[in-house]
Amino acid sequence: MRICLAQINTTPGDFKGNLERITRGIDQAAADGCDIVVFPELAIPGYLSQDLMYHASFIEENQQALATLCAHSAEPSNKKLLIVVGYLEPNTATGKPLFNAAAGLLGGEQVFNHRKNLLPFYDVFDEQRYFESGKAPTEYSFNGIKLGIAICEDLWNDKGESHYPVSMNPLTKYQSSGVDLVLSLNSSPYVHDKLMARQQVIAEHMGDMTLVYVNQWGGQDELVFDGQSFVLAGKHLVFQSIATFEDEFAVVDCPIRQPSPPSIPPPPPVALYDLLVTSLKDYVLKSGFEELVIASSGGIDSALVVQMACDAIGPRHVHAVRMPSIYSSEGARQDAISLHERLGCWDYEVPISHEALLIELNTLFSAHKDSNNLVAQTEQDGRYNAIADQNMQARLRDIYLMHFSNAYGALALSTGNKTESACGYYTHFDMNFGFAPLKDLYKHQVFRLAAESGRIPAEILEKPPSAELAPNQTDEANLLPYAVLDPIVQAYIEDYVNRFADFVDWVSGLQRSATIFSLDEAQLERWLQEPSSQASYERMIRLIAVMEFKRRQTCPGPKVSKVAFGMGRRIPIVKKFS
Numbered sequence: 001m002r003i004c005l006a007q008i009n010t011t012p013g014d015f016k017g018n019l020e021r022i023t024r025g026i027d028q029a030a031a032d033g034c035d036i037v038v039f040p041e042l043a044i045p046g047y048l049s050q051d052l053m054y055h056a057s058f059i060e061e062n063q064q065a066l067a068t069l070c071a072h073s074a075e076p077s078n079k080k081l082l083i084v085v086g087y088l089e090p091n092t093a094t095g096k097p098l099f100n101a102a103a104g105l106l107g108g109e110q111v112f113n114h115r116k117n118l119l120p121f122y123d124v125f126d127e128q129r130y131f132e133s134g135k136a137p138t139e140y141s142f143n144g145i146k147l148g149i150a151i152c153e154d155l156w157n158d159k160g161e162s163h164y165p166v167s168m169n170p171l172t173k174y175q176s177s178g179v180d181l182v183l184s185l186n187s188s189p190y191v192h193d194k195l196m197a198r199q200q201v202i203a204e205h206m207g208d209m210t211l212v213y214v215n216q217w218g219g220q221d222e223l224v225f226d227g228q229s230f231v232l233a234g235k236h237l238v239f240q241s242i243a244t245f246e247d248e249f250a251v252v253d254c255p256i257r258q259p260s261p262p263s264i265p266p267p268p269p270v271a272l273y274d275l276l277v278t279s280l281k282d283y284v285l286k287s288g289f290e291e292l293v294i295a296s297s298g299g300i301d302s303a304l305v306v307q308m309a310c311d312a313i314g315p316r317h318v319h320a321v322r323m324p325s326i327y328s329s330e331g332a333r334q335d336a337i338s339l340h341e342r343l344g345c346w347d348y349e350v351p352i353s354h355e356a357l358l359i360e361l362n363t364l365f366s367a368h369k370d371s372n373n374l375v376a377q378t379e380q381d382g383r384y385n386a387i388a389d390q391n392m393q394a395r396l397r398d399i400y401l402m403h404f405s406n407a408y409g410a411l412a413l414s415t416g417n418k419t420e421s422a423c424g425y426y427t428h429f430d431m432n433f434g435f436a437p438l439k440d441l442y443k444h445q446v447f448r449l450a451a452e453s454g455r456i457p458a459e460i461l462e463k464p465p466s467a468e469l470a471p472n473q474t475d476e477a478n479l480l481p482y483a484v485l486d487p488i489v490q491a492y493i494e495d496y497v498n499r500f501a502d503f504v505d506w507v508s509g510l511q512r513s514a515t516i517f518s519l520d521e522a523q524l525e526r527w528l529q530e531p532s533s534q535a536s537y538e539r540m541i542r543l544i545a546v547m548e549f550k551r552r553q554t555c556p557g558p559k560v561s562k563v564a565f566g567m568g569r570r571i572p573i574v575k576k577f578s
Helices: 015-031 050-054 056-072 170-176 194-204 272-286 300-313 330-343 355-365 374-381 387-408 418-423 443-453 458-462 482-495 500-512 521-529 533-546
Strands: 002-007 036-038 082-090 098-106 109-115 138-142 145-151 181-186 210-215 217-220 223-226 230-233 236-240 248-253 292-295 318-322 346-349 411-413
Touching: 002 015, 002 210, 015 036, 015 056, 015 248, 036 181, 036 210, 050 056, 056 082, 056 098, 056 109, 082 109, 082 181, 098 138, 098 145, 109 138, 109 145, 145 170, 194 230, 217 272, 223 272, 236 248, 272 300, 272 443, 292 300, 292 387, 300 318, 300 330, 300 443, 300 458, 318 330, 318 387, 330 346, 330 458, 355 387, 387 411, 418 482, 418 533, 443 458, 443 482, 482 500, 482 521, 482 533, 500 521, 500 533, 521 533
Parallel strands: 002 036, 036 082, 145 181, 181 210, 292 318, 292 411, 318 346
Antiparallel strands: 002 248, 082 098, 098 109, 138 145, 210 230, 217 223, 230 236
């Protein structure tokens, strides 16, 4: 059976663009002599369309697109091609308003309809908000082959809970009813190491059936899809897509109930850097922007973001603004200039001056001498927070950058990473720009990606990270060494570890699995043995917990870890628990 795996990049509500990609896949599959072409989950409306699906006109356009494809399937060149495509099916009975469905189109008719049986309701997924669950698997005989249809969660889940209804999985029923070939439509976002888990879990239940797994690729708000479509014959990998960053119409001659060919080893993991650049590029271009502006300090985070921006949309569309203050070092200034010259982006220098402004502001705020006034009380008691004076520099930079963005039409990028965001180590607006490419990266990942690029000056890679808001200031002196802080944040956010003894066990477990989670594991081990380590750990946990109000106001960024700050992490702002 010759099958085309149509791995495409869709956009919610872009019915015209999605239809053009689907039509191109159909025509390519027909020209290549395919029997079947399979598209990703909800390819017609785009995934995730979320509350757009409540609009009646949205559903109507979805239905019109399906009808257009059905008519296209009747074209002489396409009449023998079975087209399997994801769409929204209105629910005319009681229950949720829609079904997450897959249509089988052949010769101008819809020959089958599959409704997704298992609806994910964890992490970023909330499909039970919109969809009624399908109640049965779908089988269809085509050219003497018995097909079974599945949509993403119908085959597997990565929730890791024993009570999850795997017994309802259509895959089990397809085995018992003698299905030869399972066609699976997917919109499965990237998460570290997910591909391996995905294939292993599915292979365990395949028996001697063949599986065609088609996944979408590209960035969509906080999600980025990695493609990585594949074909399994039993437990043997017959085909694995490696073209993750462009539409691919791979043609595979799939074995059916035959001795499987030699297993093909899986390709190297998706390059995290390329995935992040794809996410940034799609966010910018799909949103209608053409230019980017970034505050470039000569530090490692901003350096990596500037490089990513240049790779995403081209250096002549990237505007890097240096904003030195009285505390900015000449070394940082030269490092940033060197980076911009090396990358070929636009360079601007806009000095900021905050001291006179602080005097003026505080004078105006001190207008009331009544002892009941907050300002008067604070000054009298010596409780004035001098950190606010330092942070004024960052706030001025935010204003200048947003002026550039507003005046000249360039999307402003944030440069904060996950470790800093966890601790609230940024002024309130630093993370409130258009998009944060590093939002789900720990500091050790930032260092690794920056070093691997070979384009960021060594001086930036080697110097201690610093906001340079005060003399001789470093991030690690204000917080903890990143070799220690990264694992604390990862354990707390991704695995909900909030006790010191449990954290020690967590570190030991990751060390045994050879997982990279720290800049310097030896330094982490030494810190764990220090008498003050438990108190420092508990201080950081409290800090992470109370900073939820700041994180809730940050801009979107691509999710690449098991749990990211954003739509998939639901923590109350007001609480008495850390």
